Amino acid sequence: MLRLFYVSSVSFALVLVVCLTGCGQSAGINSPEDVAGRYIGALSGTPSIQLANEWGTAVPFDNAADMMRELRAGNIDCVVMERTTAVEIASNTSGVRILSEPLSEYELRFAIPLENTGLLNAVNFALEELGRNNTLRGITNKYFARGNFVYVEPDDVEPRDGELIIALPSDSPPFSFRAQDGMFIGMDVEVAIAVTDFLGVTLRIVEYDVWDLVTAVWHGRVDMALGWHPGEDEGRVNTSEPYARAVHSVIVRR
Numbered sequence: 308m309l310r311l312f313y314v315s316s317v318s319f320a321l322v323l324v325v326c327l328t329g330c331g332q333s334a335g336i337n338s339p340e341d342v343a344g345r346y347i348g349a350l351s352g353t354p355s356i357q358l359a360n361e362w363g364t365a366v367p368f369d370n371a372a373d374m375m376r377e378l379r380a381g382n383i384d385c386v387v388m389e390r391t392t393a394v395e396i397a398s399n400t401s402g403v404r405i406l407s408e409p410l411s412e413y414e415l416r417f418a419i420p421l422e423n424t425g426l427l428n429a430v431n432f433a434l435e436e437l438g439r440n441n442t443l444r445g446i447t448n449k450y451f452a453r454g455n456f457v458y459v460e461p462d463d464v465e466p467r468d469g470e471l472i473i474a475l476p477s478d479s480p481p482f483s484f485r486a487q488d489g490m491f492i493g494m495d496v497e498v499a500i501a502v503t504d505f506l507g508v509t510l511r512i513v514e515y516d517v518w519d520l521v522t523a524v525w526h527g528r529v530d531m532a533l534g535w536h537p538g539e540d541e542g543r544v545n546t547s548e549p550y551a552r553a554v555h556s557v558i559v560r561r
Contacts, residue, residue: 336385336559339410345384348374350453352481355387358411358555362387370453375400378560390554392452397558405556412554415495417502417547418524418532426471426530427545433505434548442501447551450481450494458497460504470509473499474524474532476517482534495533498550 335341342362349355351367359365366383368374371392377383379402387410388396397405419427437443445456475483475495483493491512503510515523520532525543533550 336557337406339406339408339557342385342387342410342557348378348383348386350374350388353389353451353453354481354553355389355451355555359387362410371396375403375558378403378558381560384559386558387555388558389448389451390556392448393556393558402561403558404561405558410555410557412552414549415534415551415553416549418521418544419530419547420524420527421543421545423530424545427547429506430502430531430547433502434550437501437505437550443498443550446494446497446501447553449497451551451553458501460500464505464507467507470511471503471506471531472511472513472529473503474515474520474529475499475512475534476520477514479517479534494551499533502550 336345345363346366347359347363348366348368349359350371351369356365356367363384366377368377371388374383374386375396378386379400386393390405390409393405397403417430419430434443442458445454446458448454449456475491477483477485477491479493479495481493482495483491486492496512499510499512513523513529515529515532517534520534521544523529524532
């Protein structure tokens with residue numbers, strides 16, 4: 308038996324979604340494992356979309372209000388969101404709750420050549436300062452939760468000679484990808500810009516396949532790469548302090 312319902316988009320047009328009987332019954336979702344095979348709401352353009360598709364069927368939304376309305380109506384089984392935003396939204400939405408155990412959590416770090424401890428220390432110092440002034444949080448929120456942060460280049464940094472060559476993939480939205488004009492954009496790109504601005508050096512991005520990022524650093528073809536996950540090629544490169552920690556939580560109806 309089929310059931311039909313509607314989900315609103317950014318243009319407020321109605322998009323028809325078809326799901327099997329049982330869609331919208333979140334009574335059986337009490338742990339992350341219960342999310343498997345479900346219809347999962349997620350904000351479009353965020354990592355939550357990919358995560359939702361890995362676990363079940365992603366239903367994209369352009370704003371949180373529409374998504375929570377469809378969850379409460381029983382038209383989707385659950386919602387996956389970055390935890391900080393999920394806590395804020397759930398606390399202001401009656402009839403929903405957050406599962407205590409996250410669906411996914413990971414840290415993102417710079418990969419830097421083993422022998423270049425000076426660069427490692429400089430990057431870590433930059434990340435510490437960018438964390439203190441909430442630049443990193445603003446960038447992360449922009450791409451993980453569709454926040455409205457706008458990065459502004461600092462005007463009190465003394466420029467230095469030289470550049471840093473950074474390896475990034477061009478097909479990994481929202482982390483790094485090419486805009487219609489061919490320019491690199493994305494969360495990792497903004498982090499790279501913020502770090503090199505803080506250090507007063509020029510940034511040069513070189514495109515590499517995501518699987519070749521660490522190899523490029525290891526062989527000295529680039530100064531560093533972004534998007535490194537702990538446990539990947541450990542021992543071949545130095546790793547910075549995390550510039551982003553992603554925790555994805557599940558919101559269900561009470």
